[in-house]
Amino acid sequence: MIRRPGHTVNASVRREPATLPSATGLDLDLAVANVARWGGDTGLFGGFLAAGLAGRGADPIEIGQDLAAVAAWRAGVVGLRADALRAVASCLDAGLGEAVGATLGMPGSDVAGFLEGQRTDRFFWPAWQHLGRAYLVARVGGFAGLGGPWLAHPGDVIAAGEGQWLVEVGDELWEIDADLFGHSVSPADEDPADAGEPVDGPGATDIRVVSVPTSYLLEVVRDAA
Amino acid sequence: MSDRWQKTSASPTVPHVQHGGPRDGLTAADLFRSPEETVELDEKLRRTYFWLVNKAVISPFYDVEFDAAKANRFPLGDAGAEITLPTQPAYSSNVLLPLLTFAVGGKCLMIGGPGRGKTTLAVLMGVLAGATPDDVRRHLQQGQPQLTVSDLVGLPLPRDLVSAGSLAEITIAWKSWLTERVKIVDEYNRIPTKTQSALLTMVAEGYVESHDQLRRTAPAAGVESWFFTANDDAGGGTFQVIQALKDRLDVTVQAFGFNGRFFDELVTRVEAGERPEEHVPSSLIFSPDEQSTMLAAIRAVPLPADVRRRLEYFTGQFEFVQHGGRRFEYRTKDVVATAGGDVSAVIDANSGADLVVDLGSQTLNGLSVRALQTLILYAKASAWFRGASSVALDDVRAMVPFVLRGKLLPNPQHPRFEAGDKELAHDPASWLVDLFDTAMKQFVALGLDNADPVGDLLAELGGGLDGLDRLTVSQRLTRIESEVGRISKVGKIYGRDYDDLVALKYLHQRYSNYLHWLEGS
Incomplete structure (x- = not known):
């Protein structure tokens, strides 16, 4: 079996073909195209957004935009993380806990706790709080021939900040930015010699990225508490 | 029929730089913006390049x-x-x-025989700045032997010439091309010398003068760029181009001929009667604000210290000539040239240096500050255009042959231009790259990547003199003298040592003056 990049949080998501909902004043086809362009999973985006908008009437355009941003983040667009967290808080303030919970794939009553947890730990997921063992959070990278970014096996990994790592691949240095739902892999600007000592992210010192000898994928794992 | 011109790159033009989209900075509103609205300026410039090279001029x-x-x-x-x-x-x-000239607001000379797309490219630059093709052609200055200053800048109104009591009362009908963002002078080596001087004032100082009146030529908004064409770069043409005007041109680029394997496109154009400048996609037009933003972004691209050090090493090779004068500071090619001396002969008289190692012996002159500034700016533009976050040595190397052409003059008497390398005598671009590559090999061979004592001393001084005690200053003076002594013991002096020695003397002066002040206070 060929392993692909992905996030464990999506493993139990039921993927059913969802008809893209309509939202007043918003071009959701364009949003789907942008989610795809930014590396998100368009199937997940459509499904989570449909769940969030289900049964809602004509919301103000800002609410539709906020739910779409949360759905896109949930579908793996890591670049939306900061704005999506703002959008989640905004929806909670507006009494839309159930809608934003459906968009995230959790009960509305869990959203406040999830938001609080995410603010200190970008890999926080309520269901994993008391697992008591190490677990896989995500697989990232991969061989170029299978759609990944790399032509060589990834080597040493250096922590560069919260949810950020630098990895040597051949004679190149790449940067990984990841959170619970998505990740981005891009050539690093920094020279390996300048990368300095490993940096621990606040509240997430037990998250590591490890290189696997038999794969070009890197594994993001959380150590046992 | 015109649709075939409108296709531009839809995918990012820099390959696989991102797997998974931007790492941060996206907002909910971005989800509902089309890629065209969110395209970055560097991406837009790259798309423009690929449209030009694949659709417009077929190069x-x-x-x-x-x-x-x-x-x-x-x-x-x-x-x-x-x-x-x-x-x-x-x-x-x-x-x-x-295109980089358009981006940085530079001055580009395009040379080559007739029919090689020089004028077409220049006109396209005007259209990219938002002018209509007709306006660009109307504003294009065609060089010819009878071109007068008035033809170039405008005429005094005849009514005023008769009735005015003083020059100040004469109204000048200034030509409208003077304030265009893209200025084009075709066949500039056919312009009479006096008119060239008026052109020089515009290019160098940004104004024109007529009948005691002055007009600024900078555009009201955006960035001004100049494009000159010529079919000769060796002093030919109807009139010799004045050196001061040549010096103002930032880059010189050779226009290539047509590749016969691309005849199908040529046939299509003949059949359709189309001209590329009339079909520039609107998504590739740069507004004045975009041009200003683009220039600011290019200037902000950092030049890392290691690249700067290598650039210093390269450019430091050329000013020094051993027998140029008596005092050490006067041993330069410029001293020889301004005294009417023969720089080639003076270089040849230096029997002590190895002509192969001494890169400075290959040139008749050193580099002007203007040329160095241009090299830095174009290297930054190259890095920005390629989507890099800082200037790499490759960016400098790529720009060297175009920025230094006509500015770093080859010494025809040097053995480099004889025997197997004769072609370098008429291929200045290849010679300049060769010169740069050789300098970089020397830099590595001398171990300068790891040790830079003069740079360390300069950095120490950069920390300031405030609070330094006599002992520290004396120790630094000793280190400076020791470094001068080390170079002195080598016996041979090259251009690379000249800059170091002048800098060491400067450091010695700064510290010894400070020591005198300490002792006197």
């Missing part, structure tokens, strides 16, 4: 290469030719350099 000459060490090389024929197949994206200089 399959990829001579600006990066990461040359990894390229596959194939020898061709029996005269030392080889073709390289680079692994990194390469670019066509005769499109890239005019």
Whole structure:
């Protein structure tokens, strides 16, 4: 079996073909195209957004935009993380806990706790709080021939900040930015010699990225508490 | 029929730089913006390049290469030719350099025989700035032997010439091209010398003068760029181009001929009667604000210290000539040239230096500050255009042949231009790259990547003199004298040592003056 990049949080998501909902004043086809362009999973985006908008009437355009941003983040667009967290808080303030919970794939009553947890730990997921063992959070990278970014096996990994790592691949240095739902892999600007000592992210010192000898994928794992 | 012109790159033009989209900074509103609205300016400039090179001028000459060490090389024929197949994206200089000139607000000279697309490219630059093709053509200045200053800048109104009591009362009907963002002077080597001088004032000072009245030529908004064409770069043409005007041109680029393998496009154009400047996609037009933003972004690209150090080493090779004068500071080619001396003969008189090692002996002059500033700006533009976050040595190397052409003059008496390398005598671009590569090999061989005592001393001084005690100052003076002594013991002096020695003397002066002040206070 060929392993692909992905996030464990999506493993139990039921993927059913969802008809893209309509939202007043918003071009959701364009949003789907942008989610795809930014590396998100368009199937997940459509499904989570449909769940969030289900049964809602004509919301103000800002609410539709906020739910779409949360759905896109949930579908793996890591670049939306900061704005999506703002959008989640905004929806909670507006009494839309159930809608934003459906968009995230959790009960509305869990959203406040999830938001609080995410603010200190970008890999926080309520269901994993008391697992008591190490677990896989995500697989990232991969061989170029299978759609990944790399032509060589990834080597040493250096922590560069919260949810950020630098990895040597051949004679190149790449940067990984990841959170619970998505990740981005891009050539690093920094020279390996300048990368300095490993940096621990606040509240997430037990998250590591490890290189696997038999794969070009890197594994993001959380150590046992 | 015009639809075929409107296609531009929809995918990012820099390959696989991102897997998974931007790492941060996206907002909910971005989700509902089309890619066209969110395209970055560097991406827009790259799309423009690819449209120009693939649709407009058909230039399959990829001579600006990066990461040359990894390229596959194939020898061709029996005269030392080889073709390289680079692994990194390469670019066509005769499109890239005019486009970078447009981006940085520079001055570009395009040279080459008739019918090689020089004027077409210049007109396209005008259209990219938002002017209509008709306006660009109307504003294009056609060089010809009878071109007067009035033809160039405008005429005094005849009514005023008769009735005015003083020059101040004469109204000048200034030509409208003077304040265009893109200015084009075709066949500038056919312009009479006096008119060239008026042109020089515009290019160098940004104004024109007529009948005691002055008009600024900078555009009201955006960035001003100049494009000159000529079919000769060796002093030919109807009139010799004045040196001061040549010095103001930032880059010189050779226009290539037509590649016969692309005849199908030519046939299509003949049949359709189309001209590329009339079909520039609207998504590639740059507003004045976009141009200003683009220039600011290019200027902000950092030049890392290691690249700067190598650039210092390269540019420091050329000013010094051993027998140029008596005092050490006067031993320069400029001292010889301004005294009417023969620089070649003075170089030849230096029997003590190895002409192969002494890169300075290959040139008749050093580099002006203007040329160095231009090299830095174009290297930044190259890095920005390629989507890099800082200038790499490859960016400098790529720009050297175009920025230094006509500014760093070859010494024809040097053995480099004899025997097997004779072709370098009439291929200045290849010679300049060769010169740069040789300097970089020397830099590595001398171990300068790891040790830079003069740089360390300069950095120490950069920390300031405030609070330094006598002992520290004396220790630094001793280190400076020791470094001068080390160079002195080598016996031979090269251009690379000249800059170091002048800098060491400067440091010695700063510290000894400070010591005198300490002792007197």
